[in-house]
Amino acid sequence: MADAPVIRVRGLVTRFGRHVVHDGLDLDVRRGEVLGVVGGSGTGKSVLLRAIVGLLRPAEGQIEVLGQSVRDTPPDAYRRLRRRWGVMFQDGALFSSLTVRQNVEAPMREQLDLPPDVMRTLAGIKVRMVGLPEDAQGKYPSELSGGMRKRAGFARAIALDPEIVFLDEPTAGLDPIGAAAFDRLIRQLRDALGLTVFLVTHDLDSLHAVCDRVAVLADRRVLAIGSIADMLDVDHPWVREYFHGPRARAAKIMPPEPA
Numbered sequence: 001m002a003d004a005p006v007i008r009v010r011g012l013v014t015r016f017g018r019h020v021v022h023d024g025l026d027l028d029v030r031r032g033e034v035l036g037v038v039g040g041s042g043t044g045k046s047v048l049l050r051a052i053v054g055l056l057r058p059a060e061g062q063i064e065v066l067g068q069s070v071r072d073t074p075p076d077a078y079r080r081l082r083r084r085w086g087v088m089f090q091d092g093a094l095f096s097s098l099t100v101r102q103n104v105e106a107p108m109r110e111q112l113d114l115p116p117d118v119m120r121t122l123a124g125i126k127v128r129m130v131g132l133p134e135d136a137q138g139k140y141p142s143e144l145s146g147g148m149r150k151r152a153g154f155a156r157a158i159a160l161d162p163e164i165v166f167l168d169e170p171t172a173g174l175d176p177i178g179a180a181a182f183d184r185l186i187r188q189l190r191d192a193l194g195l196t197v198f199l200v201t202h203d204l205d206s207l208h209a210v211c212d213r214v215a216v217l218a219d220r221r222v223l224a225i226g227s228i229a230d231m232l233d234v235d236h237p238w239v240r241e242y243f244h245g246p247r248a249r250a251a252k253i254m255p256p257e258p259a
């Protein structure tokens with residue numbers, strides 16, 4: 001079915017002890033879209049990401065990625081399924097004792113049976129695709145700027161030619177120029193590789209620049225999903241404040257106030 005969502009979440013309940021993070025959350029992510037996931041701090045954006053990729057077991061609900069249930073798939077099939085997505089965690093999560101090239105090779109070593117020189121060549125291609133200079137390949141994460149570390153994290157997320165990329169706050173901590181460059185990179189790679197992108201962000205500029213749709217997490221579920229223009233009509237205190245506030249005006253989501 002051409003239009004089946006690539007990620008389908010139904011009735012998701014996640015909790016830590018008595019703290020309920022999601023309660024009956026539903027979400028569909030369409031193939032090829034960049035979906036921005038926003039919400040106040042602690043509303044469960046990262047927990048949702050971790051549940052979708054199978055790193056966290058929900059209390060209830062169904063999660064299907066690329067037509068397969070993440071929860072009920074046997075280990076071997078889950079390993080194969082896991083190859084079809086890449087994740088860039090909030091801090092880049094690079095191995096500090098490995099060079100950039102070795103970091104990008106790490107998923108290949110784990111998942112593919114390829115000769116070392118082939119992995120080396122493929123890793124070099126990924127490093128170039130994310131716009132890092134040639135000499136970054138041999139550097140350790142501690143020798144890179146924050147923006148370069150994020151690019152290296154992105155290179156590792158696309159190491160296995162995934163269909164879906166999960167990015168957890170990729171522009172957090174970057175200066176506005178670095179953040180805008182990273183936004184362009186997301187779009188370029190989405191267009192070039194046909195990726196579906198699940199983008200957790202607080203960054204209104206990123207939403208405006210790269211997202212096709214936005215999902216707002218509030219009240220333990222997806223409160224609203226649609227275009228940014230759709231969000232302007234949502235009657236909820238957090239959504240109003242976020243999408244109508246001064247930062248939204250600065251990001252040109254809202255027209256400037258008349259002088």
Ligand SMILES: Nc1ncnc2c1ncn2[C@@H]1O[C@H](COP(=O)(O)OP(=O)(O)OP(=O)(O)O)[C@@H](O)[C@H]1O
Nearest residue numbers: 016019021039040041042043044045046047048202
């Ligand atoms: N491993 C864990 N054990 C206990 N509680 C957790 C765990 N992971 C997350 N939580 C709690 O779940 C809630 C949602 O966390 P999550 O990291 O998903 O929030 P978020 O929306 O991504 O927030 P932020 O925008 O601040 O990154 C928080 O209250 C957090 O403290």
